[in-house]
Amino acid sequence: xxxxxxxxxxxALLFGAVTAAIPLLLAGLGEQMSEKAGxxxxxxxxxxxxxxxxxxxxxxxxxSLWLGFLTGAGGGVAVALVMALLCVRIGLNQIVIGxxxxxxxxxxxxxxxxxxxxxxxxxxxxxxxxxxxLLSDIPVIGPALFRQHLxxxxxxxxVFAMGYIYRRTQLGLNLQAAGDKPAALDVxxxxxxxxxxxxxxxxxxxxxxxxxxxxxxxxxxxIPFITNGAGFLGIVLAMLARGRPVWVLxxxxxxxxxxxxxxxxxxxxxxxxxxxxxxxxxxxxxxxxVLFGRRASLPAALGIPYERGxx
Amino acid sequence: xxxxxxxIVALEGVTKRFPGVVANDSVDLEIRPGEVHVxxxxxxxxxxxxxxxxxxxxxxxxxxxxxDGEPTAITSPRHALALGIGTVFQxxxxxxxLTVAENxxxxxxxxxxxxxxxxxxxxxxxxxxxxxxxxxxxKVSELSLGEQQQVEILRAMVRNSxxxxxxxxxxMLTPKGIDELGALMRRLVEQGLxxxxxxxxxxxxxxxxxxxxVLKLGRKVGEIPPERFRALGEQAIISExxxxxxxxxxxxxxxxxxxxxxxxxxxxxxxxxRDLAVAPTDDAPGLSSISxxxxxxxxxxxAGIDGNGQKHLAEALAGQRATVGGSVxxxxxxxxxxxxxERRQKGLRYLTDDRLGEGTVGxxxxxxxxxxxxxxxxxFWRKGVEQRAEIDKRAAQLVREYDVRTPSLKTPVARLSGxxxxxxxxxxxLAEGAKVVIFNKPTYGLDLSNTLASRQRIRDxxxxxxxxLLISTDLEELLSMCDRIAVISNGSLVGTVENADDARTKVGxxxxxxxx
Ligand SMILES: Nc1ncnc2c1ncn2[C@@H]1O[C@H](COP(=O)(O)OP(=O)(O)OP(=O)(O)O)[C@@H](O)[C@H]1O
Ligand SMILES: [Mg+2]
Numbered sequence: 001x002x003x004x005x006x007x008x009x010x011x012a013l014l015f016g017a018v019t020a021a022i023p024l025l026l027a028g029l030g031e032q033m034s035e036k037a038g039x040x041x042x043x044x045x046x047x048x049x050x051x052x053x054x055x056x057x058x059x060x061x062x063x064s065l066w067l068g069f070l071t072g073a074g075g076g077v078a079v080a081l082v083m084a085l086l087c088v089r090i091g092l093n094q095i096v097i098g099x100x101x102x103x104x105x106x107x108x109x110x111x112x113x114x115x116x117x118x119x120x121x122x123x124x125x126x127x128x129x130x131x132x133x134l135l136s137d138i139p140v141i142g143p144a145l146f147r148q149h150l151x152x153x154x155x156x157x158x159v160f161a162m163g164y165i166y167r168r169t170q171l172g173l174n175l176q177a178a179g180d181k182p183a184a185l186d187v188x189x190x191x192x193x194x195x196x197x198x199x200x201x202x203x204x205x206x207x208x209x210x211x212x213x214x215x216x217x218x219x220x221x222x223i224p225f226i227t228n229g230a231g232f233l234g235i236v237l238a239m240l241a242r243g244r245p246v247w248v249l250x251x252x253x254x255x256x257x258x259x260x261x262x263x264x265x266x267x268x269x270x271x272x273x274x275x276x277x278x279x280x281x282x283x284x285x286x287x288x289x290v291l292f293g294r295r296a297s298l299p300a301a302l303g304i305p306y307e308r309g310x311x
Numbered sequence: 312x313x314x315x316x317x318x319i320v321a322l323e324g325v326t327k328r329f330p331g332v333v334a335n336d337s338v339d340l341e342i343r344p345g346e347v348h349v350x351x352x353x354x355x356x357x358x359x360x361x362x363x364x365x366x367x368x369x370x371x372x373x374x375x376x377x378x379d380g381e382p383t384a385i386t387s388p389r390h391a392l393a394l395g396i397g398t399v400f401q402x403x404x405x406x407x408x409l410t411v412a413e414n415x416x417x418x419x420x421x422x423x424x425x426x427x428x429x430x431x432x433x434x435x436x437x438x439x440x441x442x443x444x445x446x447x448x449x450k451v452s453e454l455s456l457g458e459q460q461q462v463e464i465l466r467a468m469v470r471n472s473x474x475x476x477x478x479x480x481x482x483m484l485t486p487k488g489i490d491e492l493g494a495l496m497r498r499l500v501e502q503g504l505x506x507x508x509x510x511x512x513x514x515x516x517x518x519x520x521x522x523x524x525v526l527k528l529g530r531k532v533g534e535i536p537p538e539r540f541r542a543l544g545e546q547a548i549i550s551e552x553x554x555x556x557x558x559x560x561x562x563x564x565x566x567x568x569x570x571x572x573x574x575x576x577x578x579x580x581x582x583x584x585r586d587l588a589v590a591p592t593d594d595a596p597g598l599s600s601i602s603x604x605x606x607x608x609x610x611x612x613x614a615g616i617d618g619n620g621q622k623h624l625a626e627a628l629a630g631q632r633a634t635v636g637g638s639v640x641x642x643x644x645x646x647x648x649x650x651x652x653e654r655r656q657k658g659l660r661y662l663t664d665d666r667l668g669e670g671t672v673g674x675x676x677x678x679x680x681x682x683x684x685x686x687x688x689x690x691f692w693r694k695g696v697e698q699r700a701e702i703d704k705r706a707a708q709l710v711r712e713y714d715v716r717t718p719s720l721k722t723p724v725a726r727l728s729g730x731x732x733x734x735x736x737x738x739x740x741l742a743e744g745a746k747v748v749i750f751n752k753p754t755y756g757l758d759l760s761n762t763l764a765s766r767q768r769i770r771d772x773x774x775x776x777x778x779x780l781l782i783s784t785d786l787e788e789l790l791s792m793c794d795r796i797a798v799i800s801n802g803s804l805v806g807t808v809e810n811a812d813d814a815r816t817k818v819g820x821x822x823x824x825x826x827x
Contacts, residue, residue, distance in 0.1 A: 171421040173413050181406045187366065187398070188418035189389035300407075308387075309368040 007140055013257075013264050014144030019218050021256025022155050023048070023227075026210030027234025028241065028248035029162055030203035035238050036166070037199035038179035040303040042098025043083045045231030046105035047204050048211035050075035053109040055212025056222035057116070059124055068124075068216050069151065069209055076208020077201055079105060084200040088193055091305030102231070110224035123221045149217055151209075158206075162245040175199060176243075179299030182306040192306045207231060229282075236285055240292050251288070258284045317380060318343055319474050319505045320365065320396070325374035327360050329726070331718030334360035336529040337374065342474060346537065347496050347506045349516045351552060352526030353758035354730025355716045358509050359401050361526075362478050365507075366398040367391035392418070397472030399463045399480045401509075401729055401756070402667060407452035411462050414451055415469055430469070437468050443491070453592060456664060457483040457617030457784070464492070475499065476507040479729070481515060482755040485616045485784050493519040511758045517548040525555040532556075556759070579643065580604035581778035582747045587637035589623050589802075596802035598623050601637070603797060603804065605747070605778035610769070612793035612810075613782040614818050620802035621782045622664070625751045628780070629661035630654045641747060655684060658746030662753055666732045673725030677717050678706035680724045681739050713738040714764070729756040737765060747778045754788065766792060790815060798822055 027044055034041040041047075055072025059065050079101060087094045129147045136146035166172040174195050177185035182192040214230060215222045233255055241247035258281040265277050322340040326333070334357040342348050350358050363369040364376065367385040375382045378394055385391050391398070405414045415434070416425040431447065438445055443461055451459060460483045467475055477496075481489045496506050496519055510516055516523060523535040533555040540548065582605045591597030598620050605611045615621060626632035628639060630651040639647045646654050663670045671680045682691045682702060691702050706720050713734045717727055724732055733756060740748065750769060754762040770792060773779045783789050789796050789810075796814060797807040798821035808817045 168424060169421075170416070170419045170423050170425050173409065173417055173425060174421055176409060177406045177417055180408045181404075184404045184406045184414070185417060187368070187388045187400065187404050189387075189392045190418055190421075191387070191389070309363060 009264070009268075011140050011143045013260050014141060015147075016260035016263055017253065017256040018145060018148060018152065019256075020259035021252040022152055023210035023214040023218065023230050024233050024237060024255050025155055025159070025249060025252035026206045026213065027231050028237035028252055029158060029245060030206030030210070031231075031234045031238035032241060032243065032245065032248055033162070033175065033199045033206075034203040035299060035302060036175045036179050036243060037196045038182060038299050038301040038304065038306070039088060039196050039200055040094045040098070041083065041200065041203050042095055042235070043079060043101035044098075044203065044207045044234055045227060045229070046098075046102035047076040047079045047083075047207035048214070048227045048231045048234075049102075049105045049109050049225075050079045051208025051211030052215040052226050053113065053211075053222055055208070056124075056215040059212075059216050060122065065124075065127060065149075065216055069212050072212025072216075073205045073208040076204040076206070076211065078204070080201050080204020080207075083204070084197045087305065088196045088200060091307060094303050094305075106225060109222075113222060113224055121221050121223055124216055126220070127217050151213060151217070155213075156249070159245045159249045166243065166245070176299075178306075179301055182301050186306070186308055192308075196306070207234070210234075233281070233285065236289065239298065240288060242297055254288075255281055255284060318377065319379065321377040321380075322361070322364075323375050323377065325361070325364065325371045325376065327357075327364060327369065328372050329360075331722070333529050335364075335371075335526075338526070338529075338531050340524060340531070342505050342507060343522075344473070344503050344505045345500050346521040347500055347508050347519055349520035349523045350507060350509045350526065351511075351513075351516055351523060351556065353556065354756075354761055355528075355728035356526040356758075357529040358526055359478055359728065362398060362400070362476055362507070362509070365391065365396055365474075365476060366400075367396075392470065392472075395471075395473035396476065397467040397470050397474070398476040399460075399467050399478060401478040403456070403459055403463070405451045405459055405462060408450065410448050410450055411445060411454070412447040414462065415447075415466050433469055434465065437465060443488075455483075455618035455622060457485070457488070460484060461488070472504070474505045474507070476509075478509045479511070479756055480508075481510055481512065483617060483752075483784070486786060487616075489515065511756065511762065513549045513552055513759065514545070516552065517545045523548070523552065525552060527556065553759075578606050578608075581607050581642055582780070583638075583640040583643075584628070585638045585640075587624075587627060587639065588635045589620075589627050589632060590635050591802070596620055598627060598634075598802045601804055603807070605780060607776045607778060608773055609795070610773045610779045610781060610793045612789035612796040613780065613799050613804075614786060614789050614796050614822060615784070615799035616822060617784050619799050621751065621784075621799060623802070624799065625661060625663070625749050625780075625782055628749055629659065631661075652684075658744055660740040660745045660748045662736055662740045662748065662750045664751040664755065666729070666736060666756075667725060670736050671724045671732060674723050676721045677710070677715065677724050677727070677735060678702050678720040680735050681706050681709055681742075684739065709738040709742070714761075730758055730761050733757055733765075734761070737768060741768065741772060745772070745777055747780070748772055749780045749782070751782045752784065753781070754783075754785070786815070786818065789818075 027048060031041055031044050051072035054075030055068045058071030059068025083097060083101060086092045086097050127149050130150045132146040136142045174185060174190050178192050178195045185195065186192050211227060215226055219226060237248050237251040240251055262277050262280050266274055318341045320342040322338055324337045324339060325335055326337050327335040338361060352358050364371050365385065367388045367390050370384065376385060377383065385394065412427060412430060415430055419425065434445065434447060445462060445465055460480060464480055481492060484492060496508065500506055508519060521537045521540060523540065524531055525533045535548065535551065585602050587598060587601040589598040596619065601624060603611060613621060623632060627634050630649060634647065638645055641657055641659060646657060667673055672683065679702065685691055691698055703720055710717065710720065715734045716731050724735060753769060754765050757765055769779060769781065781789065781793060793810050795807055795809055796818050797804045798818055806821045808814050
C-alpha cells in the first residue's frame with residue numbers, strides 16, 4: 001500500500017497521536033485530582049504555559065531534558081501556589097482567579113520569551129527514546145508506541161498509580177471527601193484546606209510537566225501560547241472521566257489521534273482548508289460532550305470554597 | 312460513686328455572636344464523667360452553637376473552655392478529637408459517595424492504606440453489644456436517614472471518646488432504637504464517660520439524663536443538678552423543664568386531645584393509590600402493591616421502622632422516583648404519568664424530611680426559599696424578572712405567620728437553626744392550592760412548642776378539607792393526629808387500623824411483624 005495508508009504513514013500518525021496525547025493526559029490527571037478535592041482549576045492552562053516556558057528554559061541552558069522537566073513542574077507548582085493561596089486558603093472565586101492566572105501567564109511567558117530570545121526560536125536537539133525490546137518490532141504500533149521518551153512510559157504508569165491512590169489509600173478517601181462533603185472530612189480531623197492545597201499543588205506539578213513535555217519533546221522549542229488550549233482540553237477530559245484515571249488516558253489518546261490527524265492531513269496536502277482541519281480536535285470535544293457529558297458526575301462541593309463553621 | 316468527680320470540660324461565661332444574633336450569651340456549663348448532661352432549649356436557643364465550640368468548629372468570642380481544669384482553646388476538630396471529644400452532629404456529617412466503612416475510616420494518616428480488617432473487627436464488637444446491624448459496605452447515599460444516624464453514633468463509639476456529644480441523635484431513630492441508645496448511654500457513663508445529650512423530647516430527657524441545663528435565646532436559664540434530678544419523678548421533672556423553657560405549667564404537653572373530626576363517608580377519595588410499585592435497589596426494599604385511599608379531611612398515618620420504604624413511598628407519590636406499576640389518582644384524575652411540577656400544579660405537596668439537601672437551597676435567602684417551587688411564576692416573577700417587592704412582602708407575611716426566627720429575610724436559609732428551616736418548608740408547602748399533602752417526619756428536630764404548632768397546622772390542613780398523608784416514625788405523633796394508621800414494613804403495607812383506643816397495641820404488633 002502506498003499514499004495515505006502506508007505503514008510508515010500510519011506509524012507516524014500514531015506516534016504523533018501519543019506525542020500529542022501525553023500533555024493532555026498529564027493535564028487531565030492533574031485536573032482530575034483538583035476536581036476530586038473540590039477545586040475547579042481553570043488556571044491549569046496557565047500552569048501548563050509556565051511549565052512549557054520554564055521547562056524549555058531549563059532544558060535549553062542546562063542541556064538536560066530531565067532538568068527541563070523538573071523546572072517545568074516547578075513552574076506549574078509556582079502558579080498553583082498562587083491559586084491555592086487565593087482560592088483554597090482565602091476562598092476567592094475559583095473561576096475568576098483561574099481565568100486571571102491563565103491570561104496573566106499567557107502574557108508573562110510571551111513577554112519573558114521576547115526579552116530572552118527576541119524573535120528567534122532556538123530548538124532543542126532531538127530527544128533520546130527508550131526502545132522497548134521485542135514490542136518495538138511489532139509493525140505499525142511498535143515504532144509508534146514503544147520508541148518513546150522514558151517520560152511517556154512514566155506518564156502511563158502514573159495513570160495506574162493514580163487509580164491506586166484513589167481507590168486504595170487513605171489519601172484517596174480524603175481527596176474524595178474534600179470534594180463531596182468537606183465538612184465531614186473536617187470533623188473527621190483532616191484539614192480540608194491542607195488536603196485541597198496538596199491537590200492543587202499536585203495539579204500544578206503535573207500540568208507543568210505536561211507543558212514542559214509539550215515544548216521540549218513535542219515541539220522542541222517554545223513559542224508564545226504554545227499550549228493552545230491543551231489545559232482546557234484537560235479540564236474537559238477530567239470532567240468526562242468521572243473520577244477514573246483510565247478514562248483520562250482513553251480520552252487523551254482519542255484527542256491525540258485527532259490532533260495528529262490534523263497535522264497529517266495538512267502534510268498530506270488533502271484539499272480541505274486548514275482552518276477546517278484544525279477544528280477537528282474541538283469537534284471531537286463537542287461530540288464527546290454531547291455523547292457523554294450528561295453522565296459526567298461532578299463532586300457536590302466542586303468550586304465552593306470551604307470555611308469551617310460557616311453554614 | 313462517692314469519689315468527687317472533676318469536670319472533664321467546663322464552659323465559663325462563653326459568648327458567641329453571629330451577624331444579627333447572639334447565639335450564646337455568657338453560658339456556664341459543667342460536664343462531668345459518669346453523667347448524662349441533657350441540653351434543652353427551643354429551636355435557635357444556641358445548643359448546636361455550643362457544641363460547635365466544644366468540637367473545634369468555632370471559637371468563643373468571650374469566655375473560656377476548661378478541659379480537665381486547664382483553660383484550653385479548642386482550635387480544630389482534630390484537636391477536639393485528640394482531647395477525647397467525639398461529636399455526633401445535628402446535620403449529617405457523612406460523605407454520601409463513600410461507603411459506611413470508608414466514612415468510618417476517614418481521618419486516618421494519609422499515607423496509610425485504610426485498615427479495613429481492623430475496623431471490621433472493632434465494629435463487629437461494638438454492634439454486638441449495641442444489638443444493631445450496620446451495612447459496612449453500602450454507600451451512605453443509599454441508607455435512610457435513620458441508618459445514617461446509627462452510623463454516626465457508631466463512629467463516635469469507634470473513636471473511644473471520653474466525652475460523647477449527641478446533638479439530636481434520636482430524631483431519626485425508632486422508639487426501640489431510642490430506648491437502646493438510652494441504655495447504651497447508661498452503660499457508657501457507668502464506665503466513666505461523660506455524655507452531652509441534646510433532644511427536644513422531654514420524656515427522653517427525663518428518662519436518660521442525670522443533669523439538665525436549659526438554654527433560652529442563647530442564655531442558660533436553669534439547671535437541674537443530679538441530686539434534685541434523682542429526687543424528682545418523671546412528671547415533676549417534665550413540668551419543671553416546661554416551666555423553665557416556656558414559663559407556663561402544663562402536665563404532659565404532648566398529650567393533646569385528638570379532636571374528633573367527621574369525615575363525610577360519602578365523599579369521593581381525594582387520593583387513590585392502587586398497587587403502586589417501585590423497583591428495589593441494592594440497599595432498599597422498594598415498594599410492592601401499595602394501595603390506599605384518603606378522603607377529603609382525612610389524616611392517614613404511615614407507621615413503621617425507618618428504612619422500610621417510607622422515603623420511596625413519599626418520593627413515588629411526589630413524582631421524584633420512577634415507579635414500575637400501579638396508579639395514583641388525585642380527585643379521580645390519574646397523575647402517575649405526570650412530572651413533579653405538574654403534580655404540584657394539581658395540588659399535590661410533599662414535605663421532605665431532608666431539609667438541607669433537597670428541601671432548601673442553603674445559600675439562597677429565606678425569602679427566595681419560600682417560593683423556590685414557583686420560580687418564574689407570577690406574581691413573584693414577571694417575564695423572568697424577580698419581583699423583589701412582591702417576594703419580600705409575601706415572605707414577611709409567612710415569616711410572621713409561621714414564626715420563623717430569622718435575623719432578616721435576606722439571611723441564607725442554611726444559617727437558621729434546624730427547626731426554623733423546617734418552618735420555612737412548612738410555610739412553602741402549605742401555601743395556596745394544596746389539595747393533598749404528604750408529610751415525611753414533619754416535626755423531627757422541632758422543639759416542643761414548634762412541634763405542637765406544626766401538628767396543629769397539619770390538623771388544620773386536614774380540617775380545611777385536604778387529604779393528608781403523614782409519614783412518621785414517632786408513634787405518639789401518629790396516635791395523636793391520625794384518623795387511620797397504616798403500617799409499612801419491607802416496602803409494603805402490612806395492615807391499616809382505625810385510630811381507636813386499642814390502636815397503639817395493634818400498630819405495635821404490626822410493626823414487629825405480628826398480625827393486628
Ligand atoms: N454559622 C452561623 N452563621 C450565622 N448564624 C448562625 C450560625 N450558626 C448559628 N447561627 C444562629 O445562631 C442561633 C443559634 O443556632 P443553633 O443552631 O445553635 O440553635 P439550636 O439551639 O441548635 O436550634 P435547633 O434546635 O433548631 O437545632 C440561630 O439564630 C442561628 O440562626
Ligand atoms: Mg441545633
